[in-house]
Amino acid sequence: MNSIELEIQNGIAKVTLNRPESFNSFNREMALRLQDTLDLCETNDEVRAIVLTGSGKAFCAGQDLKEVTSPELNPGFRKILEEHYNPIVKKIRSIEKPIIAAVNGVAAGAGANLALACDIVAASEAASFIQAFSKIGLIPDSAGTFFLPRLIGFQKASALMMLGDKINAKQAEELGMLYKVFPIDTFEEEVLKLASRVAQMPTKALGLTKRLLNQSMVNNLDQQLVIESDLQIEAAESEDYAEGVKAFIEKRKPVFKGK
Secondary structure: OOOEEEEEEOOEEEEEEOOHHHOOOEOHHHHHHHHHHHHHHHHOOOOOEEEEEEOOOEEEOOEOHHHHOOOOOOOOHHHHHHHHHHHHHHHHHHOOOOEEEEEOOEEEOHHHHHHHOOOEEEEEOOOEEEOHHHHHOOOOOOOHHHHHHHHHOHHHHHHHHHHOOEEEHHHHHHHOOOOEEEOHHHHHHHHHHHHHHHHOOOHHHHHHHHHHHHHHOOOOHHHHHHHHHHHHHHHHOOHHHHHHHHHHHOOOOOOOOOO
8 A cells, every 4th residue: 555645636646645544654664655645746746736635534734753662663853854844844935836635534643744734734624733742842833933923923822832732724714824715525526626726826926926925934125125126027927917917808718728
């Protein structure tokens, strides 16, 4: 059984964390395989949207503690962070295609934070989120301390990380942690609709928007205005812009090609 499953159809790459027997917790093999899969999605021109989800009842329970407590298998925390999670987070943010986290169940620890690094987070009513690190004497990693305060504010993020409270999908939505919650029975269908909608949009412009959002984390206003100007010029030279304007004038729906 592959720890990462990839299905590409109609411009959508569905990437599934596939270790359901351990709630899709990460071991070294799965972390490295996910990186390779994300690289493939980035370079495949057929892929215009990526959905990251989990198999079984969980999205991802974070690090496989059996691995880190095994004398034979434990790669050590520095290797886990520098070779597993940090590269995954960087790939999620650098791939200039929209990435949707489809959180189908519990998202704990690194699993929660990888979801929060995605562009759009959709959750099933069965989903829950927990910054589980403090429960075992660790600190939040996988860029959780970067994204969570920006999503929900410093005070709420601090409390969730220190107390390790589990929150349900609706609470996460109310806090601003995610985009939308869908019913359990229609979750996969709704995620597919969302991904299909994104995959038919101007991929080039969405990728540039993602680059701008990344820069907004560190730029001041003047710097952001400069890069907005530069990237707007780049967007205006795209085939999708020409198609969008033509479709507007002709009063029809545009057919974007992601170029």
